[in-house]
Amino acid sequence: MRRLKKKNALFVVYVLLVIMMMSTTLVYANENNAIVIAGQGMLRSTADFNGEVIQSLPIGTEVLVQETKNDWYQVVLQDNATKGWMYKDIIVKYDEKANALKKGIINADGVLNVRSVPSTEGTIISKLSNGTEVPILSTDEEWYQIQLSTGVKGFVHSDFVDPVPNYPQAKIIAVSSNIYESPNAQSKIAVTLNKNDNIYIKNYDNGWYNILTKDFIEGWIKSEEAELQINVVQPVNRSGTRTHTLSSIKSVSEKYLGKPYKYASAGPDSFDCSGFVYYIMNTYYKDYLKEKGINLPRSSRDQANVGTRINRDQLQVGDLVFFNSGSSSTISHVGIYIGNNEFIHASSTPGDAKIIISPLNTGHYNGRYSTAVRL
Incomplete structure (x- = not known):
């Protein structure tokens, strides 16, 4: 009888130890879980922007952080053994202790x-x-x-x-944006922010960012109303050191000046705005896109979610520039930056519906500027 009680007691101790170990493991895992908050999070082979792109992860992808090196996280995908490095500003760790x-x-x-x-x-x-x-x-x-x-x-x-x-920074890109108490536009408004106000992204859930304002007010905002700010010491290297490959894009794209605008057309004799970008990049720079691991979408709205977001004052030849309709923050137009504050694009303006070069910092498109990406 004593022997039986002793065995039962040992069994209880063993079970408790297993539970404690499982709890410790779960806590550790939770502290190292992270979520991708960029439109496309580049998983690279090394901890720098020159690293080969292993895979492009869509926003909302959950990863497990294994190591930190300077401003980079080594992560592994939770559904397989794929491993690589991601920059700190495109993912958020669930480590509340550190983020506090x-x-x-x-x-x-x-x-x-x-x-x-x-x-x-x-x-x-x-x-x-x-x-x-x-x-x-x-x-x-x-x-x-x-x-x-x-x-x-x-x-x-x-x-x-x-x-x-202490979270990745973003800017409001809508004229004004309501910050809701929950990820639901019917919930109570916590605060209303204006265009270019800074916010800090704490989490992502099904099209919504969980954010903190600079005054530490917490709430939720639709992700398309905010633009992630990638903060690096040398901003020109956000997508890796730009090679000379795209330096020719001005002369290449100018061959098509005067070609007519046509909705839903992607060349070579007529184009809509995103069709022109799609045609130029996939016709002349297909190997470049492949090297970067980029599958360029067809629509302007989707094209804005590839590559790496950059600030307006850091534009380089070959970057894609995006514009809204003027009455809404939704992206509706795209062109290719060719330097000297100019971009080439397929204009749909009546009387000028063709491939043209327009100024970026004056006139019609200055007020409609929305964002830019570096491929």
Whole structure:
């Protein structure tokens, strides 16, 4: 009888240990789960933008983070063993402990001194330029303890740092956008934001971003009303160092100047706007697209979700530029940037419905500009 009780007791202990181990495993997995928040998240072979594209992951894809290297995460797909590297601003980790920390944006004229202790008497250990993002580890009266990209910790005065949520940043691209308390347009409005207001993406669910405002107000917004901002030290390398391959795109596309606009046509004798982009890229730069792992869609709205989003002031020859209708934020037009603030496109304007070159920073298209992507 005693032997039986002892066996039962050992069995109970064993079961408890198994449950504890399973719980620990689940917690660990949850902390390392992440979700893709970019229209297409490039999974690369190495932790840099020059890495070969292994696979393009659609928004909402869940991955498991295995390792961190500088600003890159090594991830593995949860439904198979595919592994690669993804940039930090295109996925969100479900690690609430880490994301609960704030990050600071340096707001100083010139450079800001990073000191060894929270005092102007402290030794200067580094300098940060205006606009640099750093994690805020703690607060010490009027000082923030921060962590540099090298891993070194130091202190900066709070007067020169704007604290924001520690999530990937996006901008509102609609004239105004309601932030709802739940992912439902019928739910209560938490706050209304204006075009170009910053938001910080916490999660993604079926077409909605779970976000925080710069004032830490939480809510939900339709994903098409926000544009993800990829923050890199050298913005021109967002999609890898641009090769000379697309430097010829101006002369190549100009061969088609004057060709008529025709809805739903993709060349070679007539085009609509997205058909022109589709024809040029797939006729002359097919190998380039294949090398980058890009399958260019046919419609302008879908084309805006490939490659990497870039800011307007970082345009390079060969980038795709997108425009809305003017009365709504929905993308309705696309062209190819050819330098000098000009783009070539298939215009549908009556009396000028043909392949033309237009200015980007003045006139009709300046106010309709929506976003740009680098293939």
